[in-house]
Amino acid sequence: MCRSIKTLRSLEPPATPEDVAAAALQFVRKISGYRKPSRANQEVFDAAVADIAAVSQQMLDHLVIRPSPTRS
Numbered sequence: 001m002c003r004s005i006k007t008l009r010s011l012e013p014p015a016t017p018e019d020v021a022a023a024a025l026q027f028v029r030k031i032s033g034y035r036k037p038s039r040a041n042q043e044v045f046d047a048a049v050a051d052i053a054a055v056s057q058q059m060l061d062h063l064v065i066r067p068s069p070t071r072s
Helices: 017-032 039-062
Strands: none
Touching: 017 039
């Protein structure tokens, strides 16, 4: 299981829905402890991934990104 989730803020080109879904999947895998859930847990696992992806995309869409100061 991957130990880190890629930062999606300020990517050029911007993060795709697939990038957001992959990060959500990594997060759910990490907190649930399941790489692949059992059939009994598949529905709730998939719902969590979808919910986290949606909220993450909403956050990324509304973040105010300030430009980095340039060095002279």
